[in-house]
Amino acid sequence: MFAFTEDEIVRYSRHILLPEVGGVGQQKLKEARVLIVGAGGLGSPAAFYLAAAGIGTIGIVDDDVVDLSNLQRQILHRTQDVGTPKVESARRALEDLNPGVKVVPYRFRLDAGNVMDLIREYDVIVDGVDNFATRYLLNDACVMAGKPLVDAGILRWDGLVMTIRPGEGPCYRCVFPEPPPPGAIPSCQEAGIIGAIAGIMGTIQALETVKLILGVGETLTGRLLVVDALEGRFRQVTARRDPGCPVCGENPTITQLVEYDLACDIRGNGAGDRTAAAGGAAN
Amino acid sequence: MAVRVRIPVLMRNLTGGESQVTAEGRTVAEVFSDLDRRFPGVKERVYDEEGKLRRFINVYVNEKDIREMQGEETPLADGDEVAIVPAIAGGGPKDRSSASIDR
Numbered sequence: 001m002f003a004f005t006e007d008e009i010v011r012y013s014r015h016i017l018l019p020e021v022g023g024v025g026q027q028k029l030k031e032a033r034v035l036i037v038g039a040g041g042l043g044s045p046a047a048f049y050l051a052a053a054g055i056g057t058i059g060i061v062d063d064d065v066v067d068l069s070n071l072q073r074q075i076l077h078r079t080q081d082v083g084t085p086k087v088e089s090a091r092r093a094l095e096d097l098n099p100g101v102k103v104v105p106y107r108f109r110l111d112a113g114n115v116m117d118l119i120r121e122y123d124v125i126v127d128g129v130d131n132f133a134t135r136y137l138l139n140d141a142c143v144m145a146g147k148p149l150v151d152a153g154i155l156r157w158d159g160l161v162m163t164i165r166p167g168e169g170p171c172y173r174c175v176f177p178e179p180p181p182p183g184a185i186p187s188c189q190e191a192g193i194i195g196a197i198a199g200i201m202g203t204i205q206a207l208e209t210v211k212l213i214l215g216v217g218e219t220l221t222g223r224l225l226v227v228d229a230l231e232g233r234f235r236q237v238t239a240r241r242d243p244g245c246p247v248c249g250e251n252p253t254i255t256q257l258v259e260y261d262l263a264c265d266i267r268g269n270g271a272g273d274r275t276a277a278a279g280g281a282a283n
Numbered sequence: 284m285a286v287r288v289r290i291p292v293l294m295r296n297l298t299g300g301e302s303q304v305t306a307e308g309r310t311v312a313e314v315f316s317d318l319d320r321r322f323p324g325v326k327e328r329v330y331d332e333e334g335k336l337r338r339f340i341n342v343y344v345n346e347k348d349i350r351e352m353q354g355e356e357t358p359l360a361d362g363d364e365v366a367i368v369p370a371i372a373g374g375g376p377k378d379r380s381s382a383s384i385d386r
Contacts, residue, residue: 041373132372153371156292160371176370180339191293193373226368230292231302237343237366240351 003027008100012054020216026054032213035059035122037110037138039086041198042152042205043128044076049206050126051094051101055213058094059122061106062086073195110134112257115141124209127151128202132179133260139164139172140257143248150208152201157194157230159201162220162239163208166248169221174242174249179260197229284309284359288318289366297322306365311342312355314365329367339370 004012004026015021015029034055036043039062050058064086066077074086081089087105094103106118110129115137119125125147127138135151142149143166151172152161164171204225211217226235247254288306290298298304304322308314319326331337342349343366349357359365 130373132370135372153373155371155373158292158371160368175341176339178338179372180337180370184337184339191373224368226366228289228292228302235289235346235366237341237346237368238348238351240348242350 003030008054011098011100015053020214025214025216028213028215029054029210030056032124033057033059033122034124034126034209034213035061035119036126036128037061037134038128038130039064039074039076039090040070040128040130041073041154041193041195042202043090043126044074045199045202046126046128046205046209047076047090047094048097049203050209051098051103053206053210054098055101055209057102057104059104059106059118060087060090061108061110061118062090063107063109073193073198075199110138112137112259115257116145119145119147122147124212125149126205126209128205135172136179137257137259140247140254142166143171144257148212150205150212152205154193154197154201156191157197157228159197159227159229160224161201161204161208161227162224163212165212165219165221170239170241171245171248173247174245175224175239177242177245194229197227200227200229284361284363286314286359286361286363286365288314289364291367291369293369294325294328294367297324297328309359310355311344311349311357311359311365314359315355341368341370342366343368 012026016023016026032055034050036047036058039060047058047060066081066084066086066089068082070077071079076093077086077089085107087107091103091105094101119141125138125142127135127149129135129138139149142164146166149164151164152159208219211219222239223236224239226237241248243250246252285305285307288304290302290304295302306314306317308317315326315329329336329340336342336355344352344357344359345364
């Protein structure tokens with residue numbers, strides 16, 4: 001039998017009606033542990049839908065505090081949360097939505113020293129980070145630990161999303177072997193971001209996570225979904241495992257976690273100049 | 284051969300804001316040359332200093348990665364679609380310094 005209260009049965013009734021979920025699936029969601037890295041543009045919608053779906057434990061990693069400029073897209077946080085730690089603001093929002101969810105805040109930056117211990121505790125990892133260094137670190141760690149990773153990136157009006165299932169499909173490095181040099185690809189703070197693209201991509205991440213936990217449907221594994229919000233286009237391209245991949249290939253050369261020293265944050269005018277030269281995103 | 288090329292947001296300042304342009308070429312490399320003639324700067328964006336395709340920019344022909352085919356020598360047919368897809372990392376929490384942009 002399932003350990004649901006009457007309130008839970010009502011709360012999740014529209015899930016339980018679905019043949020792909022049912023009581024068995026809802027119980028899986030309740031027992032699942034999901035780690036969301038970044039309580040920002042992607043992490044906000046992902047966390048909201050995962051909490052609403054009844055994921056039993058949601059860990060959230062973020063070392064930042066809420067800034068007024070976040071609120072245009074980071075919907076976990078309210079105006080009155082400005083200045084408070086994002087993980088606390090996120091916990092409040094998620095517990096308000098669904099008190100049945102256990103939210104575990106981690107107010108620190110993910111790094112090579114803590115990532116393995118952290119992801120070990122979780123079933124699925126959601127990548128909502130804002131920089132390439134952490135993105136590659138998280139990819140490598142998830143490959144090494146065999147943890148599924150739902151990755152997404154957004155910039156201006158564009159979004160990319162893919163689900164990495166180590167051993168079963170390509171990892172982030174198979175698709176993008178090396179991070180761009182600092183300044184080649186601008187960050188949101190340099191190039192801007194339309195709020196609702198974060199909502200679309202983060203929501204797709206929540207959907208992928210739910211499918212992974214339920215074991216239903218087809219995840220975006222070996223496929224990259226490319227969203228062009230300005231044109232209103234969703235396209236997908238194929239992605240294959242690279243046998244020569246340095247982390248998930250046949251003879252991996254990356255066997256220990258490395259952290260790139262890549263500055264995606266603005267580093268004064270120099271970075272801006274490089275952006276203009278290499279990435280051309282300044283305007 | 285006339286093909287359609289999808290231009291990512293980050294390169295649209297080169298194409299006058301166009302998200303899709305047509306280009307001529309029998310291979311991907313020829314298409315990039317044609318684009319660079321008409322939209323100077325395209326090659327600099329997609330090739331590194333050694334003339335190799337940048338590792339953080341992927342090129343797809345009809346939704347298939349050219350690395351799975353013949354790379355830049357991948358032959359093209361009339362009406363093919365070439366998509367340029369750079370890696371993007373945004374989405375996360377930190378943009379405190381954007382305040383300095385807003386000012």
